[in-house]
Amino acid sequence: MDTLLLPHFTTKRSVPVASIEYLEAMGNYTTVHLIGNKPMIVAITLKRFSERLPGFLRIHKGTLVNPDHIVAYKTRFTVTPYVQLSKDRQLAISRRQTKRLKPQLASFPWCTAKI
Template sequence: METLLLPDFTYRRAVPVATIEYLEAVGNYTTVHLIGQKPMLVAVTLKRFAERLPDFLRIHKGILVNPAHIVAYRTRYVPTPFVRLSQDRRLPISRRQVSQLRPRLASFPLCTN
Protein backbone atom coordinates (compact mmCIF):
# COMPACT_ATOMS: atom_id res chain seq x y z
CA MET A 1 0.00 0.00 0.00
CA GLU A 2 1.36 3.39 -0.98
CA THR A 3 1.72 5.94 1.81
CA LEU A 4 2.18 9.69 1.80
CA LEU A 5 4.12 11.60 4.46
CA LEU A 6 2.13 14.62 5.56
CA PRO A 7 3.64 17.36 7.74
CA ASP A 8 1.37 17.58 10.81
CA PHE A 9 2.65 20.51 12.94
CA THR A 10 5.76 19.10 14.70
CA TYR A 11 6.01 15.68 13.03
CA ARG A 12 5.35 13.89 9.75
CA ARG A 13 2.44 11.51 9.63
CA ALA A 14 2.36 8.54 7.22
CA VAL A 15 -1.10 8.29 5.64
CA PRO A 16 -2.11 5.51 3.23
CA VAL A 17 -3.12 7.07 -0.09
CA ALA A 18 -6.17 4.77 -0.19
CA THR A 19 -7.61 6.53 2.90
CA ILE A 20 -7.49 9.98 1.28
CA GLU A 21 -10.98 10.82 0.02
CA TYR A 22 -10.19 14.25 -1.41
CA LEU A 23 -7.95 17.28 -0.95
CA GLU A 24 -9.19 20.86 -0.75
CA ALA A 25 -7.12 24.03 -1.23
CA VAL A 26 -7.09 26.67 1.50
CA GLY A 27 -4.73 29.34 0.20
CA ASN A 28 -1.17 27.94 0.42
CA TYR A 29 -2.43 25.12 2.64
CA THR A 30 -4.41 21.98 1.85
CA THR A 31 -7.09 20.24 3.87
CA VAL A 32 -6.70 16.47 3.48
CA HIS A 33 -10.04 14.70 3.99
CA LEU A 34 -9.47 11.14 5.22
CA ILE A 35 -11.97 8.28 5.49
CA GLY A 36 -13.07 7.79 9.10
CA GLN A 37 -10.77 10.51 10.49
CA LYS A 38 -10.76 14.23 11.07
CA PRO A 39 -9.51 16.38 8.17
CA MET A 40 -5.86 17.47 8.37
CA LEU A 41 -4.58 20.92 7.45
CA VAL A 42 -1.08 20.69 5.96
CA ALA A 43 1.34 23.34 4.71
CA VAL A 44 1.58 21.94 1.17
CA THR A 45 -0.14 23.47 -1.85
CA LEU A 46 -2.73 21.58 -3.86
CA LYS A 47 -0.48 21.93 -6.93
CA ARG A 48 2.26 19.94 -5.14
CA PHE A 49 -0.25 17.23 -4.23
CA ALA A 50 -1.42 17.08 -7.87
CA GLU A 51 2.19 16.45 -8.92
CA ARG A 52 2.70 13.74 -6.28
CA LEU A 53 -0.68 12.04 -6.87
CA PRO A 54 -1.09 11.85 -10.68
CA ASP A 55 -4.02 9.39 -10.50
CA PHE A 56 -6.18 11.83 -8.53
CA LEU A 57 -8.68 13.91 -10.52
CA ARG A 58 -8.62 17.71 -10.50
CA ILE A 59 -12.37 18.40 -10.60
CA HIS A 60 -12.13 22.03 -9.57
CA LYS A 61 -9.46 24.68 -9.12
CA GLY A 62 -9.41 23.91 -5.41
CA ILE A 63 -10.38 20.21 -5.25
CA LEU A 64 -8.43 17.03 -6.02
CA VAL A 65 -10.36 13.75 -5.69
CA ASN A 66 -9.22 10.17 -5.18
CA PRO A 67 -10.98 8.23 -7.99
CA ALA A 68 -11.17 5.14 -5.75
CA HIS A 69 -13.82 6.94 -3.68
CA ILE A 70 -16.03 8.16 -6.55
CA VAL A 71 -19.35 6.33 -6.50
CA ALA A 72 -21.22 8.26 -9.21
CA TYR A 73 -21.19 11.51 -11.14
CA ARG A 74 -23.54 13.87 -12.96
CA THR A 75 -22.39 16.36 -15.61
CA ARG A 76 -25.50 16.98 -17.69
CA TYR A 77 -28.96 18.37 -17.00
CA VAL A 78 -28.01 19.78 -13.59
CA PRO A 79 -27.16 23.39 -12.68
CA THR A 80 -23.84 22.34 -11.10
CA PRO A 81 -22.06 19.17 -12.27
CA PHE A 82 -20.81 17.02 -9.38
CA VAL A 83 -19.21 13.76 -8.25
CA ARG A 84 -20.65 11.73 -5.39
CA LEU A 85 -18.13 10.11 -3.07
CA SER A 86 -18.29 6.97 -0.96
CA GLN A 87 -19.16 8.93 2.20
CA ASP A 88 -22.29 10.28 0.42
CA ARG A 89 -20.63 13.64 -0.11
CA ARG A 90 -21.11 15.69 -3.28
CA LEU A 91 -18.30 17.81 -4.68
CA PRO A 92 -18.80 20.31 -7.53
CA ILE A 93 -17.07 19.91 -10.87
CA SER A 94 -16.07 23.19 -12.48
CA ARG A 95 -17.63 23.88 -15.87
CA ARG A 96 -14.17 24.19 -17.41
CA GLN A 97 -13.15 20.73 -16.23
CA VAL A 98 -16.29 18.85 -17.34
CA SER A 99 -15.20 18.18 -20.94
CA GLN A 100 -11.72 17.02 -19.85
CA LEU A 101 -13.09 14.78 -17.08
CA ARG A 102 -15.91 13.09 -19.02
CA PRO A 103 -13.66 10.37 -20.53
CA ARG A 104 -12.12 9.58 -17.12
CA LEU A 105 -15.52 9.59 -15.38
CA ALA A 106 -17.14 7.33 -18.00
CA SER A 107 -16.19 4.20 -16.04
CA PHE A 108 -18.30 5.36 -13.06
CA PRO A 109 -22.12 5.12 -12.95
CA LEU A 110 -24.28 8.17 -13.55
CA CYS A 111 -25.96 9.62 -10.49
CA THR A 112 -29.74 9.35 -10.80
CA ASN A 113 -30.71 11.68 -7.97
Protein backbone atom coordinates (compact mmCIF):
# COMPACT_ATOMS: atom_id res chain seq x y z
CA MET A 1 0.00 0.00 0.00
CA ASP A 2 1.60 3.23 -1.16
CA THR A 3 -1.14 5.72 -0.33
CA LEU A 4 -4.00 6.06 2.12
CA LEU A 5 -7.28 7.77 1.32
CA LEU A 6 -8.14 9.80 4.43
CA PRO A 7 -11.38 11.68 5.11
CA HIS A 8 -10.52 15.35 5.51
CA PHE A 9 -13.52 17.56 6.35
CA THR A 10 -15.90 17.19 3.37
CA THR A 11 -13.37 15.64 0.98
CA LYS A 12 -11.00 12.70 0.90
CA ARG A 13 -7.28 13.28 0.70
CA SER A 14 -4.73 10.84 -0.70
CA VAL A 15 -1.65 10.68 1.53
CA PRO A 16 1.53 8.72 0.74
CA VAL A 17 2.27 6.23 3.54
CA ALA A 18 5.96 7.20 3.40
CA SER A 19 5.08 10.78 4.39
CA ILE A 20 3.36 9.68 7.62
CA GLU A 21 5.76 10.21 10.52
CA TYR A 22 3.50 8.99 13.33
CA LEU A 23 -0.15 8.75 14.38
CA GLU A 24 -1.55 9.87 17.71
CA ALA A 25 -4.89 8.75 19.21
CA MET A 26 -7.50 11.24 20.38
CA GLY A 27 -10.50 9.11 21.41
CA ASN A 28 -12.34 8.09 18.23
CA TYR A 29 -10.13 10.42 16.19
CA THR A 30 -6.50 10.20 15.14
CA THR A 31 -4.00 12.94 14.47
CA VAL A 32 -1.85 12.02 11.46
CA HIS A 33 1.53 13.77 11.64
CA LEU A 34 2.94 14.23 8.15
CA ILE A 35 6.44 15.27 7.13
CA GLY A 36 6.47 18.79 5.76
CA ASN A 37 2.73 19.37 6.33
CA LYS A 38 0.42 20.30 9.15
CA PRO A 39 -1.06 17.40 11.15
CA MET A 40 -4.46 16.12 10.01
CA ILE A 41 -7.26 15.04 12.33
CA VAL A 42 -9.31 12.20 10.90
CA ALA A 43 -12.34 10.28 12.20
CA ILE A 44 -10.62 6.88 12.19
CA THR A 45 -9.47 5.11 15.34
CA LEU A 46 -5.83 4.22 15.93
CA LYS A 47 -6.82 0.54 16.06
CA ARG A 48 -8.10 0.72 12.47
CA PHE A 49 -4.87 2.43 11.41
CA SER A 50 -2.81 -0.32 13.06
CA GLU A 51 -4.77 -2.90 11.04
CA ARG A 52 -4.28 -0.95 7.78
CA LEU A 53 -0.58 -0.21 8.43
CA PRO A 54 0.93 -3.47 9.77
CA GLY A 55 4.53 -2.26 9.30
CA PHE A 56 4.08 0.61 11.77
CA LEU A 57 5.23 0.13 15.38
CA ARG A 58 2.87 0.52 18.34
CA ILE A 59 5.12 2.22 20.90
CA HIS A 60 2.36 3.33 23.22
CA LYS A 61 -1.36 2.79 23.69
CA GLY A 62 -1.99 6.03 21.83
CA THR A 63 0.96 6.19 19.41
CA LEU A 64 1.79 4.39 16.17
CA VAL A 65 5.15 5.19 14.51
CA ASN A 66 6.45 4.75 10.97
CA PRO A 67 9.77 2.87 11.49
CA ASP A 68 11.27 4.53 8.40
CA HIS A 69 11.36 7.84 10.27
CA ILE A 70 13.02 6.60 13.46
CA VAL A 71 16.52 8.07 13.73
CA ALA A 72 17.51 6.62 17.12
CA TYR A 73 16.09 5.03 20.24
CA LYS A 74 16.94 4.60 23.90
CA THR A 75 15.52 1.83 26.07
CA ARG A 76 18.22 1.30 28.71
CA PHE A 77 19.51 3.46 31.55
CA THR A 78 16.72 5.99 31.23
CA VAL A 79 13.60 6.74 33.22
CA THR A 80 11.46 7.01 30.09
CA PRO A 81 12.45 4.92 27.04
CA TYR A 82 11.88 6.75 23.75
CA VAL A 83 12.30 6.77 19.99
CA GLN A 84 13.71 9.81 18.28
CA LEU A 85 12.07 10.80 15.01
CA SER A 86 13.92 13.98 14.23
CA LYS A 87 16.43 16.23 15.91
CA ASP A 88 13.80 17.70 18.19
CA ARG A 89 11.00 15.10 18.31
CA GLN A 90 11.09 12.28 20.85
CA LEU A 91 8.17 9.96 21.56
CA ALA A 92 7.94 7.94 24.76
CA ILE A 93 7.76 4.15 24.64
CA SER A 94 5.42 2.69 27.26
CA ARG A 95 6.81 0.26 29.85
CA ARG A 96 4.64 -2.55 28.52
CA GLN A 97 5.84 -2.10 24.94
CA THR A 98 9.57 -1.76 25.72
CA LYS A 99 10.33 -5.51 25.99
CA ARG A 100 8.33 -6.32 22.87
CA LEU A 101 9.92 -3.52 20.82
CA LYS A 102 13.61 -4.07 21.72
CA PRO A 103 14.17 -6.94 19.23
CA GLN A 104 12.21 -5.13 16.51
CA LEU A 105 14.17 -1.91 16.95
CA ALA A 106 17.50 -3.77 17.00
CA SER A 107 16.65 -5.58 13.74
CA PHE A 108 16.40 -2.41 11.65
CA PRO A 109 19.50 -1.39 9.62
CA TRP A 110 19.61 2.03 11.26
CA CYS A 111 19.93 0.50 14.73
CA THR A 112 23.54 1.68 14.96
CA ALA A 113 22.06 4.99 16.16
CA LYS A 114 21.30 3.76 19.69
CA ILE A 115 21.57 6.55 22.19
